[in-house]
Amino acid sequence: MTKLDRSIIHRLPIFSALDDAELDDVLSRATSQHVPKGTAVFQQGDDANAFFVLLHGLLKVVKVTAHGQQVLIRFVNPGDIYGIAKALRREDYPATAIAIVDSVTLAWPSDIWDDFITSHPFLALNVMQVMGDRLQEAHTRVKELSTEEVERRVAHTLLRLIAQSGRDMEQGVMIDFPLTQQDLAQASGTTFHSVSRILSAWESAGIVAIGRRKIIVTDVEGLSHVAEQRQTIKDKRRTPSS
Amino acid sequence: MTKLDRSIIHRLPIFSALDDAELDDVLSRATSQHVPKGTAVFQQGDDANAFFVLLHGLLKVVKVTAHGQQVLIRFVNPGDIYGIAKALRREDYPATAIAIVDSVTLAWPSDIWDDFITSHPFLALNVMQVMGDRLQEAHTRVKELSTEEVERRVAHTLLRLIAQSGRDMEQGVMIDFPLTQQDLAQASGTTFHSVSRILSAWESAGIVAIGRRKIIVTDVEGLSHVAEQRQTIKDKRRTPSS
DNA sequence: CGGTGATTTGAAAATCGTCAAGAACGGTGG
DNA sequence: CCACCGTTCTTGACGATTTTCAAATCACCG
Numbered sequence: 164m165t166k167l168d169r170s171i172i173h174r175l176p177i178f179s180a181l182d183d184a185e186l187d188d189v190l191s192r193a194t195s196q197h198v199p200k201g202t203a204v205f206q207q208g209d210d211a212n213a214f215f216v217l218l219h220g221l222l223k224v225v226k227v228t229a230h231g232q233q234v235l236i237r238f239v240n241p242g243d244i245y246g247i248a249k250a251l252r253r254e255d256y257p258a259t260a261i262a263i264v265d266s267v268t269l270a271w272p273s274d275i276w277d278d279f280i281t282s283h284p285f286l287a288l289n290v291m292q293v294m295g296d297r298l299q300e301a302h303t304r305v306k307e308l309s310t311e312e313v314e315r316r317v318a319h320t321l322l323r324l325i326a327q328s329g330r331d332m333e334q335g336v337m338i339d340f341p342l343t344q345q346d347l348a349q350a351s352g353t354t355f356h357s358v359s360r361i362l363s364a365w366e367s368a369g370i371v372a373i374g375r376r377k378i379i380v381t382d383v384e385g386l387s388h389v390a391e392q393r394q395t396i397k398d399k400r401r402t403p404s405s
Numbered sequence: 406m407t408k409l410d411r412s413i414i415h416r417l418p419i420f421s422a423l424d425d426a427e428l429d430d431v432l433s434r435a436t437s438q439h440v441p442k443g444t445a446v447f448q449q450g451d452d453a454n455a456f457f458v459l460l461h462g463l464l465k466v467v468k469v470t471a472h473g474q475q476v477l478i479r480f481v482n483p484g485d486i487y488g489i490a491k492a493l494r495r496e497d498y499p500a501t502a503i504a505i506v507d508s509v510t511l512a513w514p515s516d517i518w519d520d521f522i523t524s525h526p527f528l529a530l531n532v533m534q535v536m537g538d539r540l541q542e543a544h545t546r547v548k549e550l551s552t553e554e555v556e557r558r559v560a561h562t563l564l565r566l567i568a569q570s571g572r573d574m575e576q577g578v579m580i581d582f583p584l585t586q587q588d589l590a591q592a593s594g595t596t597f598h599s600v601s602r603i604l605s606a607w608e609s610a611g612i613v614a615i616g617r618r619k620i621i622v623t624d625v626e627g628l629s630h631v632a633e634q635r636q637t638i639k640d641k642r643r644t645p646s647s
Numbered sequence: 648c649g650g651t652g653a654t655t656t657g658a659a660a661a662t663c664g665t666c667a668a669g670a671a672c673g674g675t676g677g
Numbered sequence: 678c679c680a681c682c683g684t685t686c687t688t689g690a691c692g693a694t695t696t697t698c699a700a701a702t703c704a705c706c707g
């Protein structure tokens with residue numbers, strides 16, 4: 164399983180600034196593994212003995228609450244680095260990574276992380292940028308969850324998804340992987356019941372087309388409008404200075 | 406304003422791994438500035454021309470929505486690095502940093518960031534750990550906002566605050582800075598009305614003591630209990646595999 | 648063609664936010 | 678030292694969004 168082509172990894176943004184020698188060094192320590200659909204690469208709470216880059220397929224990262232509810236943290240696309248618990252000095256993974264479709268991932272042992280970062284300065288910058296982007300997105304979600312009502316949150320989630328994994332089609336933009344309404348609910352902080360109702364309403368309004376595990380946004384403009392719409396006229400909250 | 410003692414900065418965790426020569430280098434490029442209470446160090450949307458480390462005082466970082474609602478992202482304690490928009494390759498600050506009490510901050514011009522990181526490998530690791538910690542916390546908040554009802558969210562927020570800025574007293578643990586119920590609401594994703602009701606109830610239950618801009622947790626145990634309590638018995642949601 | 652997972656919908660319940668006053672507290676200036 | 682003022686906090690009542698509960702339909706995979 165360790166037959167890896169330098170060209171494959173060279174296209175990955177995270178490694179883009181490395182020269183050939185560095186790439187070979189990096190590659191030589193990696194192993195690849197196949198992850199069948201529905202399988203976890205790692206589970207929340209497991210010992211964090213590796214970090215990963217996804218080559219093919221798609222994963223979802225979920226956090227499980229004390230009572231078994233799942234919250235979808237992020238999707239992992241090919242080229243993305245994930246499972247970098249060691250960057251936090253964590254001993255265990257704070258979430259679970261599950262393959263949505265059959266996938267292939269590269270893995271490196273955790274203990275080479277520090278050496279990795281300190282010996283390839285550009286890698287550090289790239290990784291930091293990735294973390295920064297995620298921080299941004301997480302804060303945006305916090306903001307949305309704090310201030311927007313359900314319909315608007317779902318709209319924002321869907322817009323983020325088509326920006327990230329949308330495929331253009333004749334009828335509109337399609338989410339390029341099997342997406343359950345349950346997933347969408349877990350990514351938006353609501354129940355799949357509410358998601359179902361909302362999607363039905365949007366379908367009637369001609370904004371989306373729904374299939375089993377499939378969503379096509381036929382009117383991105385309209386969806387954006389839903390996303391930005393202030394809920395009613397009830398935002399007249401004062402903002403006292405501290 | 407540029408009389409800086411090496412010993413001051415040496416105690417800051419973020420610079421802990423640097424030797425004296427590096428410290429001098431780092432320090433020589435910094436300027437310090439006083440930030441009166443209520444003033445912003447930078448505003449959301451401003452050009453990100455500097456990054457900072459707080460020396461004294463306390464800031465809050467807030468994101469403002471399109472409609473003027475504020476969401477509290479985080480408090481900045483002495484020693485914390487903040488405003489590192491450049492790590493994200495952002496041109497502007499994604500949030501506003503406001504002084505809660507009179508504060509003093511160090512500032513470095515943004516354009517030395519890359520040089521900073523690449524020439525001090527341990528600095529990169531430290532910064533990455535900070536970002537990782539924040540990512541963790543942001544995800545935790547997303548999880549809480551997605552699955553917990555208001556009372557429990559406020560409890561978790563308060564617990565996080567005492568862990569971060571709690572001062573032990575005879576009666577219990579006190580939040581060591583003026584904290585408005587409005588702030589607490591903005592940090593928990595609710596309204597100050599709900600916060601007020603909840604705090605009143607807790608005060609009756611002997612869990613907290615409330616003053617103007619002041620909160621003392623008299624029963625941390627009890628608060629934790631509120632925080633962990635499953636809302637009722639209604640968590641029997643199925644968790645289908647993908 | 649059965650069965651399991653996914654989705655849809657209705658109706659009832661519940662949590663929270665909204666609206667509306669007031670009260671309490673602290674600081675300020677005369 | 679006291680009266681005034683603005684901010685912060687408190688509380689009740691109401692309404693609305695959203696979840697919960699229940700049941701039924703649908704679609705696809707052996």
